[in-house]
Amino acid sequence: MAGPLLEVQGLVKRFDVGGAWLARRRRVIQAVDDVSFSLEAGETLGLVGESGCGKSTTGRLILRLLEPSAGHIRFEDRDLVALSAHELWAARQRMQIVFQDPFGSLNPRMRVGGIIAEPLAIYRQGDASGQRRRVAELLEVVGLDPTFAQRYPHELSGGQRQRIGIAAALALHPSLIVADEPVSALDVSIQAQVLNLLMDLRRRFSLTYLFISHDLHVVLHMSDRVAVMYLGELVEIGTRDVIHREPKHPYTQGLLSAAPVADPTLRRERMIPKGEVANPLSVPTGCRFHPRCPFAFDRCSVERPILREVGTGHQAACHLY
Numbered sequence: 001m002a003g004p005l006l007e008v009q010g011l012v013k014r015f016d017v018g019g020a021w022l023a024r025r026r027r028v029i030q031a032v033d034d035v036s037f038s039l040e041a042g043e044t045l046g047l048v049g050e051s052g053c054g055k056s057t058t059g060r061l062i063l064r065l066l067e068p069s070a071g072h073i074r075f076e077d078r079d080l081v082a083l084s085a086h087e088l089w090a091a092r093q094r095m096q097i098v099f100q101d102p103f104g105s106l107n108p109r110m111r112v113g114g115i116i117a118e119p120l121a122i123y124r125q126g127d128a129s130g131q132r133r134r135v136a137e138l139l140e141v142v143g144l145d146p147t148f149a150q151r152y153p154h155e156l157s158g159g160q161r162q163r164i165g166i167a168a169a170l171a172l173h174p175s176l177i178v179a180d181e182p183v184s185a186l187d188v189s190i191q192a193q194v195l196n197l198l199m200d201l202r203r204r205f206s207l208t209y210l211f212i213s214h215d216l217h218v219v220l221h222m223s224d225r226v227a228v229m230y231l232g233e234l235v236e237i238g239t240r241d242v243i244h245r246e247p248k249h250p251y252t253q254g255l256l257s258a259a260p261v262a263d264p265t266l267r268r269e270r271m272i273p274k275g276e277v278a279n280p281l282s283v284p285t286g287c288r289f290h291p292r293c294p295f296a297f298d299r300c301s302v303e304r305p306i307l308r309e310v311g312t313g314h315q316a317a318c319h320l321y
């Protein structure tokens with residue numbers, strides 16, 4: 001493989017809101033707007049932003065669980081947008097997702113063994129006894145006893161259910177895992193265990209993660225690089241250290257001021273005033289953050305900033321730079 005494991009170029013997703021009988025009220029919401037980034041093999045890129053900013057939609061577009069409105073997604077040197085249905089089916093073995101809600105994502109009528117073996121059966125990997133062996137192996141990999149194969153999801157704790165979701169995601173030896181808010185439905189006491197498991201698995205199986213979370217603190221803990229998303233756009237991207245110590249975009253600075261930090265001397269004043277629910281349609285031109293930005297000036301309301309270099313490997317979309 002010549003380039004990065006994953007390359008996303010100009011990704012766009014529009015949703016039509018309203019139906020034919022509401023034609024006059026029909027509007028288009030641009031949930032993901034010209035998003036571009038790349039991900040090297042073995043790297044973890046954290047995608048962070050508030051609820052509704054388009055980060056989960058981005059993850060689903062990359063896996064082609066949603067159809068992009070425009071843009072290119074190159075994965076393992078193939079353009080996923082151009083693949084036929086059968087080629088896409090084959091490519092999906094190499095890219096898996098871990099969902100936020102470990103209960104909702106597991107079939108309550110199936111035993112754990114059946115849930116983990118399902119992808120093996122779909123892709124016809126091994127016979128029944130080979131699949132049983134693989135299930136036992138995967139249960140051990142995620143820190144559970146192989147006897148868990150006989151249980152049903154409702155017999156498990158939230159943390160155990162998320163481990164089952166991770167085991168199922170690993171079944172087909174993927175190279176890329178999109179982890180979509182993988183710990184936000186779990187008790188705080190369990191979150192660290194699941195995050196440590198994910199980090200362990202990354203080392204052990206050379207996995208590449210797109211780690212999606214609303215919690216910048218968690219993203220900084222997990223990621224090599226961090227991409228910050230606001231109302232469908234990437235507003236800043238850089239290494240974990242640069243985003244932690246020298247955030248440029250006022251939105252990132254605000255997220256950091258709200259995130260718990262180990263060293264209180266690093267805490268910044270909260271810079272984002274509490275305000276209205278962010279609505280992309282209310283900001284038709286200019287910087288989408290300008291209604292909330294304490295540094296906004298005239299140009300911000302008429303000209304949309306684009307991502308530009310603000311340091312080595314560090315880009316921000318803000319007219320201040």
Ligand code: SF4
Nearest residue numbers: 287290293300318319
């Ligand atoms: Fe604030 Fe203007 Fe920068 Fe947007 S472009 S973040 S409104 S200073």
